[in-house]
Amino acid sequence: MTTSVVPPVPKRGFGYWLKKHFFSTWLNSVITVLFGALLIWMCVKLSNWAIFDAIWTVDNKEHCGHGAGACWAVIQDRGRLILFGLYPYEEQWRSTLACLIVILTIGLSCLPSLWSIKKLPTLWVIGFGAFVLLMRGGFAGLPLVTSEQWGGLSLTIFIFSAVFVLGMPLAVVFALARRSSLPVIAKGTGLFIDLVRSLPLLTILFAAAVVVPLLVPDWLEGNKLGRVVVAFAVFFAVYQAEIIRAGLQSTSQGQNEAAAALGMPYWSLVVDILLPQAFRNTLPSTINQAVITFKETSIVTIIGFFEVMASGNAAIGGGEWTEQFVEVYVFLALVYFVFVFGLSRYGAWLENRMRVGHA
């Protein structure tokens, strides 16, 4: 006698999905019900606060704070201060345009077709140069706006892109020096990298802002923003150098030997063979480092720069909007979130894509 075994019916449908993901055991069911209720309650409260009960315009300002929801009027009133800082009012279109150029540059560098050792640096030098020219002005009828007047989001973006543009070549130099076959240079660079890595960013920026003027002759002092950006770039470079070094180590030794057998000079080996692979292999970590750097630009507010974090604090500092600190901080958080989340999602997507490609 034979018994026929029926193949198991694949379980599908909404009911099965619900059971599998939310009610698989009695413990899961309890958690789902309790947490679900809590979540729904929180979502209702939050949306009431942020949207339905919120006050959107300065005209209704007198209703703010009396049991109503968020008072977004503060953003309407102080938004320009937060985004542009003390940049002259009539010239703020320049600041906007300059930021858009950098954002476009970031967007373009995400396109794989532009990933070449010549195109990418050119793109960044042009993008960054255009940003600085527009912000500074002083030509073609544009009034001069010195860097002391830069502020808000554009200063944040300036610091970020300047650190990136200066720090990246420096990182390559550090990484190559640390892998140098000359022991003194390799050890010396290694010592420097480890020393900087063990220090908090804030102490390095503080030293650049306050201490360096004491240690260098006057003609080398430069302005405070310049010193801080250079110090930040060095800090970025030592972290990025370790990433590039990991990338260089992942290239096979045979390629070095092949290049030597073909009589390639050292620079050609580095630029044409090693670096493209090193960057390609470490792209997710590089993006992660960029994300961290963007968040850490907020640190410069402590040493007295008027970037978006500081201008946010200034917006609630005036006395008029002191009670609206939650709204301003939420707005600032959203500004950072848009940049950081976008970049990190891109990094995650790239990592996934590369994992598939090189499996």
Place this chain on the structure above:
Amino acid sequence: MTKLFTSQKFRRTAVQVLFVAVVAMFILATIIVGRTNIADQGIATGFGFLNQTTGWPVSFSLTDVGPRSTYTQVLFAGLLNTMLVGFMTLIFATVLGLLLALMRISSNSLMKLVGTTYVEVFRNVPVILQVFFWYAILTHFPGPRQAYSLADMAFFSNRGLMLPAPSLSGLDVAIFLIGCVAIGFGLKSFKPKKSGLRLPLAILAAVALFGVLLLTGREADVPLWSVPELKGLRFVGGVSLKPEFSALLIGLTLFGASYIGEIIRGGLISVDKGKLEAGSALGMSPFQINRYIRIPLAFRAMLPSLSNQYIWLMKGTTVGIAIGYPDYFAIVSTSINQSGQTMELLALLMGGFIVVNYSIGFAMNLLNTRLKLKGRS
């Protein structure tokens, strides 16, 4: 002569000598310029200032320091403040991170959603913004008279969080800590029949020691727990957490937990599924699989990134200066302003962080080696 310049060995040596010479000249030049600049301001170089009194107060410290303390004492208090907030952050952030990691790998999609949302929100906002936010929240609490109270035991006002605390003297705390270390060492040689009994026994011993100290080490009329009470315009008794300290602790913990959670999650999912299935094929219970297979393997995988993150968090405590928490960096920066001993204080600042960070790195490395030796993978 040309032979000398084309010789590989000579060129290599020459480049290195040049490198050392340039670096040495650079360092020497900064020192010379720095010394003349500082001497022009009429400030004596050297570490003699460490024995002078500071003349300014420190708003929060574990040790007893004031305007009459010396620079050494104040700097030490700052280092203690950094370590206090740093280590508390590490502990809380690790616990919260573990919770988040468990949520994100749970089979319940709702938990996954909550964990993921938390991580994405807190990881993508700068830590300094979060610290400012919590500081603003805490300082906008009502004054002491209208303080929020929790069953009249704990109070939340704009002066800080007032919590009840056991009436223990500093000596009691020291005895308790030494006792705990002793219990830890005793545990190593103590081998009960059931190995699962060791940890509960140790906890029991620690609790017993705590109870004995609480009952014996106090004056007859002092209550067991010191509960904060409103007297006039301020609270008396209990332990008070200043808004600066609490905001820094909350901000760093919530931020750090999102990173630590991701590291722990990464470690847990890195464990090969086949090993877990092998465990269940051998008849191990789910608890045993977690205890003897999954956690040891995951722990080993996550340790390097975890130690990096710990060092990062330790360095992250420097943002405390933004809200006026007197950590080591804040104290050094005030000292530079007040005494002008820039170079010496900068060296002390770097030295302090290098010592703290290398100690964490060293401890984590030690743990790493121990784990590596034990496992025979």
